[in-house]
Amino acid sequence: MSVSETQKSRSTAKVMNRSALTRRLVAKLKNDEAVIGGIGNSNFDLWASGQRPQNFYMLGSMGLASSIALGVAVAQPKRQVFALDGDGSILMQLGSFGTVATVAPDNLCIVIWDNSLYQITGSQKTLTSTGVDLVGVAQGAGLMQSDWAQDEEHFDALVEKALHMDGPRLIGVRIDGEKPAGTTERDPVKIRLNFMNGLGA
Amino acid sequence: MGANQKAEQEGWADIVVRILKRNDIDLITYVPDNVLRPLIDAVTDDPYFTVISPAREEEAVAIVAGAYMGGRKGVTLMQTSGFATIPNALASLACPFQLPIVMFISERGVIGEFQQGQAMVCRTMRPVLQSLGIEHFAIQDKSQVEFVVEGMIKQAFATQAPAAIILSPLLTKRPH
Numbered sequence: 001m002s003v004s005e006t007q008k009s010r011s012t013a014k015v016m017n018r019s020a021l022t023r024r025l026v027a028k029l030k031n032d033e034a035v036i037g038g039i040g041n042s043n044f045d046l047w048a049s050g051q052r053p054q055n056f057y058m059l060g061s062m063g064l065a066s067s068i069a070l071g072v073a074v075a076q077p078k079r080q081v082f083a084l085d086g087d088g089s090i091l092m093q094l095g096s097f098g099t100v101a102t103v104a105p106d107n108l109c110i111v112i113w114d115n116s117l118y119q120i121t122g123s124q125k126t127l128t129s130t131g132v133d134l135v136g137v138a139q140g141a142g143l144m145q146s147d148w149a150q151d152e153e154h155f156d157a158l159v160e161k162a163l164h165m166d167g168p169r170l171i172g173v174r175i176d177g178e179k180p181a182g183t184t185e186r187d188p189v190k191i192r193l194n195f196m197n198g199l200g201a
Numbered sequence: 202m203g204a205n206q207k208a209e210q211e212g213w214a215d216i217v218v219r220i221l222k223r224n225d226i227d228l229i230t231y232v233p234d235n236v237l238r239p240l241i242d243a244v245t246d247d248p249y250f251t252v253i254s255p256a257r258e259e260e261a262v263a264i265v266a267g268a269y270m271g272g273r274k275g276v277t278l279m280q281t282s283g284f285a286t287i288p289n290a291l292a293s294l295a296c297p298f299q300l301p302i303v304m305f306i307s308e309r310g311v312i313g314e315f316q317q318g319q320a321m322v323c324r325t326m327r328p329v330l331q332s333l334g335i336e337h338f339a340i341q342d343k344s345q346v347e348f349v350v351e352g353m354i355k356q357a358f359a360t361q362a363p364a365a366i367i368l369s370p371l372l373t374k375r376p377h
Contacts, residue, residue, distance in 0.1 A: 036267070056270065060293025064263040067255070068294075071267020071275075074228065074251060079271075095256025099264075103253055188297040192270060201272030 010114075010133050013148040013174045018042070018113045019181040021155060021173060022084065023049045025111070028159055031080065034072050034199060038065035038085030040120040041180040042113060046084060048182030053198025057184045057191050063092030066100060066110050073105040076199060080107050080165055087114040087134060088126045094137055100168050101142030109162035110138075110170045115177050123177060135172040146170035213372055214239035216346045217305070218247065221276065224354050226303075227251060228268050228275030230261035232283050236307035236373045240278060258283040259290045266300045274358070276303040281310055281323045284365075288329050291363060296333055301357040304365045308339065312370045326367075336364045341371035 022045040029035070029052070036056045037043025042065070043057040056072075058065060069083035090096075090112055100108060116129035128134060138146040149155035149171055158171045211219075217240055221227075229244045230253045231237065244250040255261050258279045265275040279287075284306050295302040310316075310323025330337045336356065340349050350366060357364040 034271075058294075059297065061259070061263065061290050064259060064290065064294065067260040067263035068267035068270075070253075071228075071264040071269070071273075072271040073267075074253070074264070075268040075271025075273035093257070093260065096260050099253065099255040099260055189299055192298045192300070196270050196272075199271055201270060 008148060008150055010135065010148050010172065010174065012150060013172070014151045015174045015176055016149070016152060016155070017178055018175045019045045019048065019178065021152070021175070022046055024152065024156065025082070025159055026050060026052070028156070028163065032198065033080040033082060033163070034069070034076070035082045035084065036065045036069040036072065037184075038083070038089050040086065042084045042086050042089070043184050044180035044182055047184040048180060053194050055198070056195040059184075059186055059188055059191075063089045063096075065089065066096045067093065069108055069110070070096070070100055070103060070105065072199070073108040074103065075201075077105065077107055079199070080109070080163055082162070083108070083110045085110070085112055086119075087112060087116060087128045088118045090134060091127055091132070094141070097138045097141035097143055097170075104168055106165045106167045108168045109159075110168070112170065112172050113175045114172055115175045117177055119177055135170065138170045143168055143170050146172065148172045148174070212239055213343050213346050213368070214243050216343070217350055218243050220347065220350045220354065222249060224274070224351075224358075226274045226276055226354070228265065228273055229253070229278065230255060230264045230275060231278035232258050232261060232280070234278075234280035234283070234307045234309075236309070236368065237278050237280070237305070240305070258287045262287055262290045262295065262302055265302055266294055266298070269300055276305060276354075278305045280307050281326055282319060284326050284329075285322045288333070291333055291335065295363040296335070299361040300363065301361055302363040303354055303357050304363070305368060306365055307368045307373060308370060313374070330365055336362065337367060339367035339369045341369045343372060343377045346372070
């Protein structure tokens with residue numbers, strides 16, 4: 001790591017690729033960890049990474065991946081839970097950072113893919129393009145363990161910490177504007193039943 | 202004290218708490234409302250319940266949705282105006298995924314309302330519930346609480362469908 005801890009910021013973070021990092025994250029999941037894929041490309045890449053029964057794919061309700069994940073985390077405190085969501089989505093529910101910080105589940109990690117774009121609707125710019133720093137917002141909301149992943153190795157290290165259930169934790173990841181590697185099959189009831197079976201619920 | 206005497210002394214919120222416990226519901230999410238205060242106070246003071254008070258009603262719905270999929274039963278409390286902020290979450294999460302999101306909605310905007318905005322937003326509630334095909338019933342009398350709450354909770358979980366238990370001012374404001 002070329003940058004010291006105190007200098008790690010959004011501007012020093014490497015721009016990475018969502019598909020590649022989703023696969024990197026999923027490859028580390030050895031204990032049936034739950035993963036909530038936010039609307040659009042976040043869950044398309046989760047789908048493309050392999051359809052684990054512990055994956056939940058949102059079809060709408062933009063912005064609520066972290067809140068659904070919080071519910072799963074509260075219901076199953078021994079299972080690590082990840083929420084994967086985009087910058088445009090979470091900008092709709094910034095209050096949920098405060099909710100997660102207040103409930104403070106040690107088994108919840110929120111991953112935010114930030115490309116400053118509403119990519120799926122034609123790549124219009126989001127507010128992170130003009131200075132909103134979502135890791136800063138999260139820290140201000142009380143999620144003190146919030147970091148910008150500086151590169152792939154740093155992302156791995158942060159995920160590793162989350163897997164030790166030291167949460168709540170948030171990982172901001174700057175990503176490019178590449179298309180997702182697949183498209184989720186949109187059958188809500190099938191998605192829910194698979195997920196509940198995967199969680200033993 | 203006889204059972205009848207006890208029932209007379211119980212407020213509507215006490216009855217609801219008893220029914221929640223009987224149905225193994227121990228997670229409550231809410232955005233506060235003055236009318237809901239007796240219920241919020243009762244569940245907050247009772248260690249049986251995990252109580253989460255998020256910033257928005259959409260979050261409250263999503264937390265209960267996630268918990269249900271994780272095998273834990275919850276309900277969510279909100280005011281009429283809060284309900285007006287959640288149709289998207291109901292239409293894209295609760296309804297298509299067939300999630301039993303049981304909502305207790307304190308009804309503002311009718312029978313003595315003093316805010317025009319509350320009166321108007323209240324008129325959107327039943328059309329939204331009807332168009333989404335969500336079971337709803339407005340409880341008007343304390344004698345209805347036990348039967349309606351029990352029945353609507355049971356139906357929601359048995360049929361994997363959201364439900365709205367509306368608390369009318371006839372229940373919550375009228376002296377019983």
